[in-house]
Amino acid sequence: MPHDIRSGPAKSDITSETIEVLHNRVSIRKYSQDPVTEAQVEAILRAAFRAPTSSNIQAYSVIIVRDPAVKKELAELTGNQRHVAECPVYLQFCADLTRMEGAMKRHGHDMENNNLEYGLVASIDVALVGMSAYVAADSLGIKGLMIGAVRNKPLDVGKLLGMPRRVYPVFGMCLGWPAEAPKQKPRMDYETIVHRERYSTEGLAAALDTYDSELAAHYESIGKKTTPDSWTHDIDEKFAAPRRDKLRQYLKEMGFDFR
Ligand SMILES: Cc1cc2nc3c(=O)[nH]c(=O)nc-3n(C[C@H](O)[C@H](O)[C@H](O)COP(=O)(O)O)c2cc1C
Incomplete structure (x- = not known):
């Protein structure tokens, strides 16, 4: 089969176990009663x-949550997402500058000049760890769902x-x-997302039409x-009005300036 470069999720004939895991991935919101062990x-x-x-920098931390009462509260804080209460294990992925701050303090500095770059690198770091964990879990047959709604009430989740x-809780x-x-x-179509050598804005309207119909x-x-x-x-319904418009203020309270 020739390598199909036109359609989004279509597979190429070049594959591997990891590529198969990624191709087959889908968000799962219902779980069996079987436990996910601490060793897993x-x-x-x-x-x-x-x-x-x-x-x-390794600017991340993960909090493993199994206590049903805590998961129930997390479910409420994330907009009553049933799966948060019902999953056997919930992992809270956090951006974490405490160890960097500890390193700087040892050498006579503080983190009061904390700016956008600190928040951004920590958030990118934790996203990479999160996706790696998601793929590693999937490779064992353990499936799941990322929960960005923790950023609705990050102070409450943090507390x-x-x-x-x-x-701060990233997801x-x-x-x-x-x-x-x-x-x-x-x-979306592969060619809508991939550019060769230079970014091209051609075909945007047609791409939106195509994806609207496919979805x-x-x-x-x-x-x-x-x-x-x-x-x-x-997308328009969800994002036309600013979302989480107190987020910058909340994150500042949590020690991330994003300025
Ligand atoms: C950072 C992030 C946060 C997400 N937050 C939520 C969430 O709070 N609740 C939810 O049901 N799905 C959440 N999702 C899942 C997306 O809705 C889902 O990945 C997307 O609709 C595509 O569907 P798929 O993963 O099944 O391909 C999140 C995904 C990401 C990457």
Whole structure:
């Protein structure tokens, strides 16, 4: 089969176990009662901590949450997301500047000049660890879901999980053995996203039209309410008004300036 460079999720004939894991990935929101053991979590996280890290800062921490009462509170704080309470294990991925601050203090400096770069590198670092953990888990058959809604109320999540200053919750991750097999959501066309040598703005309107129809057809096929202009409609509805507009203030309170 020739290498299909036109469509988004279509597979190439070049593959590997890792590529297969990535191709088959889908967010899972229903889990069986089977436990995810501490040894499994440790194997997943130890592998994930091999992710590249900017200047070797390793500016992340992970909080493993199993207590049903805490998961229930987290579910409420993240907009009543049932799967957060129901997953056997929830991992809270945090950007964490405490160890960097400790290093600087040893050498006579503080972190009061903390700016956008600190927050950004820590957030990028934790995203790389998070995705690595997600893929490592998936390779064992343990599936899950990232939870960005922790940034709705980061101060409350931080307090609940005992985060000190200079630590903020970037996203959470529900993990468990899957009890559903959802159809994969289509991705945008490969050529819409990939540019060769120089960025090209050609074909944007057509690409949006195509993806609107593909996503609408997907939602119809799984019985989910949608509109013919599915993606552009949903994106506009969700993002036209500023979201989480107190986030900068909350993160400043948590010791991240983002200025
Ligand atoms: C950083 C991040 C945060 C997310 N937060 C949530 C969330 O709070 N709740 C949820 O149900 N899905 C969440 N998702 C899952 C996305 O909605 C999902 O990945 C996307 O719709 C594509 O679907 P797929 O993962 O099944 O391909 C999040 C994904 C990412 C990457």
